[in-house]
Amino acid sequence: MMTMRSRSPKFRQFGSAITALLLAVIVVLGIMFSGALFRLGSALIVSVSAPASEEYANLPRAVLAGRLKDAEQELARIRYQAVLSSALVAENERLLLELAIREDDETGVGRVVSAPPKTHYDTLLVSLPDNHAVSEGDVALFEGIVIGEVERTGSRAALVRLLTSPGLTTDVRVGEPGAIVVAQGLGGGAYVFDVPSGVSVASGDAVLSASYGARVLGVVGSVVADPDRTTKRVYAHAAAALSDIRFVHFIRPVRSVEDDS
Amino acid sequence: MIRLLLIVAFFSSIVFLHWWVTVLLGIAIIAYSRDYAFVLAGALMLDATYGAPLIPLSGLSFLYTAVFALLITIDLFVRNRLMD
Numbered sequence: 001m002m003t004m005r006s007r008s009p010k011f012r013q014f015g016s017a018i019t020a021l022l023l024a025v026i027v028v029l030g031i032m033f034s035g036a037l038f039r040l041g042s043a044l045i046v047s048v049s050a051p052a053s054e055e056y057a058n059l060p061r062a063v064l065a066g067r068l069k070d071a072e073q074e075l076a077r078i079r080y081q082a083v084l085s086s087a088l089v090a091e092n093e094r095l096l097l098e099l100a101i102r103e104d105d106e107t108g109v110g111r112v113v114s115a116p117p118k119t120h121y122d123t124l125l126v127s128l129p130d131n132h133a134v135s136e137g138d139v140a141l142f143e144g145i146v147i148g149e150v151e152r153t154g155s156r157a158a159l160v161r162l163l164t165s166p167g168l169t170t171d172v173r174v175g176e177p178g179a180i181v182v183a184q185g186l187g188g189g190a191y192v193f194d195v196p197s198g199v200s201v202a203s204g205d206a207v208l209s210a211s212y213g214a215r216v217l218g219v220v221g222s223v224v225a226d227p228d229r230t231t232k233r234v235y236a237h238a239a240a241a242l243s244d245i246r247f248v249h250f251i252r253p254v255r256s257v258e259d260d261s
Numbered sequence: 262m263i264r265l266l267l268i269v270a271f272f273s274s275i276v277f278l279h280w281w282v283t284v285l286l287g288i289a290i291i292a293y294s295r296d297y298a299f300v301l302a303g304a305l306m307l308d309a310t311y312g313a314p315l316i317p318l319s320g321l322s323f324l325y326t327a328v329f330a331l332l333i334t335i336d337l338f339v340r341n342r343l344m345d
Contacts, residue, residue, distance in 0.1 A: 117279060117280075118279055119280045119311045119312075119325075120324060121312055121313050121322075122313070123311050123313045125310065125311060159311070161313045165313065165315075166316060166317050167315070167316025167317045168316060
């Protein structure tokens with residue numbers, strides 16, 4: 001402090017600016033990469049903790065048998081859900097046909113003005129024509145791939161919130177037999193979800209949407225199986241490169257069509 | 262002149278360039294010319310244009326405004342308390 005007070009005012013001004021700049025950069029980097037730092041810290045804690053395999057080694061046979069039974073029940077439940085889902089989809093299609101409601105009620109086409117990684121929001125800013133009918137809650141598609149929902153609209157533009165937005169959850173169907181699980185967005189076009197160990201999932205498998213018809217949502221990137229858990233973690237990514245999306249179509253979900261009528 | 266160029270570049274970057282360019286230009290304005298109002302106005306514009314609720318941040322949809330407000334606070338603190 002004393003040293004700085006003895007300097008010239010010009011030096012003080014320059015020094016203050018540089019200090020503020022350095023602090024600002026540190027703060028910004030801390031905020032922007034807080035998620036990565038948190039994951040790194042978590043990974044370090046897990047890696048230095050006791051090996052997970054010891055958990056099984058110390059467990060009595062009866063407990064292991066109980067866990068196995070629970071896992072089998074979970075798998076049976078997933079299989080039942082898959083069958084039930086197929087039946088419901090078929091019934092839904094029949095009802096839509098009888099009510100003369102088209103599920104793909106297209107409300108407009110827009111040109112993408114801005115896409116990730118422009119900001120951290122994982123949103124698409126879409127320019128719309130004058131006579132569009134796009135409204136909040138419409139689903140955005142790119143070549144049949146579900147990419148997001150309309151967050152808000154204006155007279156000439158719409159903001160689409162991508163399903164990969166950090167923390168956003170969506171129901172997906174994946175693997176064989178088709179397990180319906182909740183996928184969580186990680187941002188930047190990535191998803192993560194857990195599937196039961198009995199469900200067969202491999203890299204390159206399609207991730208289908210369970211909420212917007214049987215449309216493709218993403219592609220499985222990697223599967224991490226943990227022998228200590230009855231589920232395996234699946235990392236998936238959007239089926240289209242977000243930065244390459246130029247045009248998107250909008251459709252209105254069936255529930256909105258019914259609400260309008 | 263540099264001050265004007267920085268401000269024009271800052272607002273242009275909101276529309277045309279990536280977030281990190283905008284953030285760097287905002288920091289440059291804070292440190293060089295201390296035009297806090299322009300920086301906050303630009304951050305509000307950025308959030309109003311592209312912002313959506315961020316679930317990990319309790320639904321905050323004004324991330325950049327919050328970041329720049331924090332940077333301005335730090336800048337004021339550093340200048341007033343530590344450097345003078």
